[in-house]
Amino acid sequence: MKYYVGIDFGGTGIKVGIIDEDGKIIIKDSFVTDPSKSGDEIVKHIAECTQKVMDDSKLPQEDIMGIGVGCPGLLNPETGQLKIVVNIPNLNEVYIAKGLTDILGKPAFLDNDVNTMSLGEFYYGAGKGLKHVIALTLGTGVGGGIILNGELYRGASFTAGELGHISISRDGKSCPCGNNGCLERYVGRDGIIERFMVSKNKGVETSIDKYLEDGEITPKSIAMAAGDGDALSLRVLEETGKILGSVLATLVNALNPEAIIVGGGVSNAGELILGPARIEMMKLAYSIPANVVRLVKAELGNDAGLVGSASLVVANLK
Secondary structure, eight states, X not given: OOEEEEEEEOSSEEEEEEEETTSOEEEEEXXXXXXXXXXXXXXXXXXXXXXXXXXXXXXXXXXXXXEEEEESSXXXXXXXXXXXXXXXXXXXXXXXXXXXXXXXXXXXXXXEHHHHHHHHHHHHSTTTTOSOEEEEEESSSEEEEEEETTEEXXXXXXXXXXXXXXXXXXXSXXXXXXXXXXXXXXXXXXXXXXXXXXXXXXXXXXXXXXXXXXXXXXXXXXXXXXXXXXXXXXXXXXXXXXXXXXXXXXXXXXXXXXXXXXXXXXXXXXXXXXXHHHHHHHHHSOHHHHTTXXXXXOSOGGGHHHXXXXXXXXXXHO
16 A cells, blocks of 8 residues: 655644545644744754654555645745745745655655645545546635646646636726736635625625624625525625636636536535536536536545645656
8 A cells, every 4th residue: 555645734834644545544633833943944844743644654654655745825846846935934935845855755746735635636536537627716715726637737837727816807806916806806705705795784684693703704604694594695605606607617618627626615605606606607608518517516625735735746656
């Protein structure tokens, strides 16, 4: 049996886990990183955490094939260099893959966290057994990964999959990227809440107060209210789905995928968003590619980062 290590970067720390050939997590652990340390010190600490997990697993070291690192931000997967890591700026410009290989003696690979999530779903989740898959995450932002002919497509500058910055309206909402009308301004967390609040502040009746999280309106509380029949919540999620579906139709026409897999926190609304999205996608897409594509929810859940990062090793060593 072969095993693969995954390292998933979070806001202030990392998760390290090991999966087997079936994508089953054998062991996992979480560690805090100190962003004030130098880049080399942080890499050394990550290596020590990884070695601890490998030791704790009691697996033969020779059966552990390599290490995959999934990280948000700008990076170069070919060189294994982190370019910009917002939460840990001292890792900017650091060759983390080489650093881990030098310390641990295992091949190490680096990629964007959405790409690794896509690989995880492709190998072990909702895309298992397929060849052409688009995966996207709906959260604070919207990201995507594209797998064509069984290979992750990164693009000329490694930025393929920036689906959240597809503009759906030239005169739409401004986005921090400098553009107007970006998809994530409408179907990301803040866009959903903003649309809900506009109607609520106009006096539209809603039962949302029963579902608030620490007094805060979130996509989760909107989904809970919608599940209980709240008309405003249902309408907002339906609008979200329709907007998403219109963009997915373009992707279906352009890339002809077998499946579009949706993950991330907002996707927990499930069919309340995916149902309207599917209808809109099928209505607007060209019939031939539309007839072969499935729009489905991601399957790996909270373990998507770990399994996806480990899947990076599978993809590189196959």
